Amino acid sequence: MLPWPRRPIKLTYGAVLVVxxxxxxxxxxxALECNPGICQGNPCTIAGSHQLEPGCTLDFTGxxxxxxxxxxxxxxxxxGDAGELLSGNLTVRGGIxxxxxxxxxxxxxxxxxxxxxxxxxxxxxxxxYCSVACDAEVDIxxxxxxxxxxxxxxxxxxxxxxxxxxxxxxxxxxINLVSPAALGGEDAILELTADEGAITxxxxxxxxxxxxxxxxxxxxxxxxxxxxxxxxxxLFKSTNILGNGEIDISxxxxxxxxxxxxxxxxxxxxxxxxxxxxxxxxxxxxxxxxDGGVLYPRSGDLFLTxxxxxxxxAPTIDLTSRRPGPxxxxxxxxxxxxxxxxxxxxxxxxxxxxxxxxxxxxxLDLTGASISGDRFSTNTIVCPCTDANNDNMCDAxxxxxxxxxxxxxxxxxxxxxxxxxxxxx
Numbered sequence: 001m002l003p004w005p006r007r008p009i010k011l012t013y014g015a016v017l018v019v020x021x022x023x024x025x026x027x028x029x030x031a032l033e034c035n036p037g038i039c040q041g042n043p044c045t046i047a048g049s050h051q052l053e054p055g056c057t058l059d060f061t062g063x064x065x066x067x068x069x070x071x072x073x074x075x076x077x078x079x080g081d082a083g084e085l086l087s088g089n090l091t092v093r094g095g096i097x098x099x100x101x102x103x104x105x106x107x108x109x110x111x112x113x114x115x116x117x118x119x120x121x122x123x124x125x126x127x128x129y130c131s132v133a134c135d136a137e138v139d140i141x142x143x144x145x146x147x148x149x150x151x152x153x154x155x156x157x158x159x160x161x162x163x164x165x166x167x168x169x170x171x172x173x174x175i176n177l178v179s180p181a182a183l184g185g186e187d188a189i190l191e192l193t194a195d196e197g198a199i200t201x202x203x204x205x206x207x208x209x210x211x212x213x214x215x216x217x218x219x220x221x222x223x224x225x226x227x228x229x230x231x232x233x234x235l236f237k238s239t240n241i242l243g244n245g246e247i248d249i250s251x252x253x254x255x256x257x258x259x260x261x262x263x264x265x266x267x268x269x270x271x272x273x274x275x276x277x278x279x280x281x282x283x284x285x286x287x288x289x290x291d292g293g294v295l296y297p298r299s300g301d302l303f304l305t306x307x308x309x310x311x312x313x314a315p316t317i318d319l320t321s322r323r324p325g326p327x328x329x330x331x332x333x334x335x336x337x338x339x340x341x342x343x344x345x346x347x348x349x350x351x352x353x354x355x356x357x358x359x360x361x362x363x364l365d366l367t368g369a370s371i372s373g374d375r376f377s378t379n380t381i382v383c384p385c386t387d388a389n390n391d392n393m394c395d396a397x398x399x400x401x402x403x404x405x406x407x408x409x410x411x412x413x414x415x416x417x418x419x420x421x422x423x424x425x
Contacts, residue, residue, distance in 0.1 A: 032076060034058070039065055046071045046094075057084040061109065064089040069117060071095070077102035090142075091115065092150065098122040101136035101157050111144035112166065114173060118150030124157030135159040142166040145197075148173040161189045168197030168226070174204035177218070194224035198254065205233040205260075208245070218245035218264075227254035228277075233285070238266030244291065244300075246272040253278040256306075260285040270300025270319060281306035281338065283314050290320045290348075299349055301332040308424075310338035317347045334358075334371070339424035344368040349377055357382065360400075361424050367404025373411055385418035394418045 034056035039046045043064035049072040052058070056075060065087040067073065071094035075083035082105065083098060089110035098104040101124030106112070114120070124136040136157035140146060146166030152174045155162055160177040169192055177188040188210045192199055199222055208218035218236040222228055228251045236245040244266040249256060256277040262285060264271025271289035275281060281304055289300025300319040304310050319333055333349050334356040340363040349356060349371065356371055358364065359382035371379055383398035397418050407413055 036060060039063065043089075046073070048072075050074065052076060052083070055082060057082065057086065060085075060087040062088050064091075064110070066091040067094040067096070067118070069093045072097065074099065075102075075104055076100055077104070089113075089144070092118045092120070094118060096120045098136065098138070100124075103135075103137040103139065105139045106141070108142040108144065110142070112140060112142040112146045114148045114150035114153075116150055120150070120153045122155045122157070122160075124160075135161075137161040137163070139163045140165070146170070152176065154178075159188075161191075163191045163193075165191075165193040165195065168194045168199070169224075170198075170200045170202075172201075172203035175206050177208045179210040189219045189221075191221045192223070193221075194226065196225050198226040199224040199228045199230075201230045201232055203232065205235055207235045209237045210239070210245075220245075220247045220249075222247075222249040224250075224254065225252045227251060228256045229259070230257065231259045233260045234262045236264040236266070236271060238264075244269065244271040244289065246274075248274045250276040251278050255280045255282070255308075257282045258285055261288070262286075263288045264300070265290075270321070272301045272303075274301075274303040275305070276303075277306040277308070277310075279306065280308040281310045283310075283312045286314045287317045287319075290318045299333050302334050303332070304336045304338075306338040308338065309340045309342070310336055311342045312336070312345050313342075314345045317345050319347070319349045333377070341365070347371040349373045356380065359419070359421075360384070361421055363400055364402035365404050366402050366406075369404070370406075370409035371411070375412075377412060379410055379412055379414045380417055381414045382417045382419045385420050387420045392420055394420050 032051050032053035034053045036059055038050060039060055045066045045068050047068045047070055052073060052075050054077050073096050075098045077083040077098060077100060083102060084105045086107050090108040091113045093115050101122060104122055120138060122136040122138050136155050138155055144167055146164055146169045148171035150173045153162060154176045156178045158179060160179055162175060162177060175190060177190055179188040188208045190206065190208060208220065210218050218238055220234065228249060238244045245264045256275055262273060265288065270291040273287060273289060283304065287302060289302060291300060299321055302317065302319060332355060334347055337359040339361050341358060341360045342365040344367060347370065356379045361384050373379060381402060384400055385394035386396050386399050387393060388395050398416060
């Protein structure tokens, strides 16, 4: 059973109600406001700069709202309060800022569009309520489409989080999450969710950094009912010795494409990349999930699963451990499972004790591929077999041997395990 995302749902106001944990307002010049009258008529446009009081909810429900390029909404949220912007369709061309951190929620009952030169920023700075670990979160929800083509979405805090959810999601905006040591350095989390359609990421890289002494690790979750296409680099950096980060990408019924490199670097054990596709899975960018060698040897983990074909043309896949010696815990290493599998990458797993496992139901093409392990590693191919009497048990060996297999390119040699797992579906 594949780990599908939840069933498509329609969002409600209650789904976006959040509780803030932020610094209090200090030293803002001028009076604070929270007046829905700043956007008159329907449709309406917000212009100018507005300093919003703690706990402000700008409720424009039923209105189509545009935030003009010269507009700036500054949510001065305080501990335990919520900063919210509610609308029908919402177009953001100006700025939205939460300079004291906390949770900022933006909800569109229709579509949400972010257009240049728009910026959405939040920062958690020390205050009387959080001397070091100050959180900041930005949530963008829409019942319709989410289109992000602004300048940047940036959150800097102890526990920076960005959640973006809509019927479908398209983004070409730079997304940065940073958890500096000075602000506590805990989790840094980005979630992208398309409840009904596709997720498409283009132009600007995704960057997540967790650099505090108590940092957990960077995290990226991408879930869609339809296709997922990530055409930009994904860059992780962590100083936590327990882990260099985790990426989970899952499509319930579509194809997943990773076109650019994924780099999960840091001082901790190897990163984890788990990708599940309801149809086909294509990986063209190199994968770097090697460990930092500070704590103990353990490989990075790469899981690629599809109901259709898995095609991996990434030039290199690095799951190595930088620390010599036997692993204290065995890394999962490279795990590929699909109806048909094509692998042409140069895979490095030496020093990691990694287990490389390739499982297919129809065909396997290893032309040009190599796997370099060590004496602690194992390489296994799970191949289809015959089942003449339909007892779900293998009658003999592999019925469809892999093509392009050069034994000299795989260390240690592959062990073949025939397995009856039914036809491709």
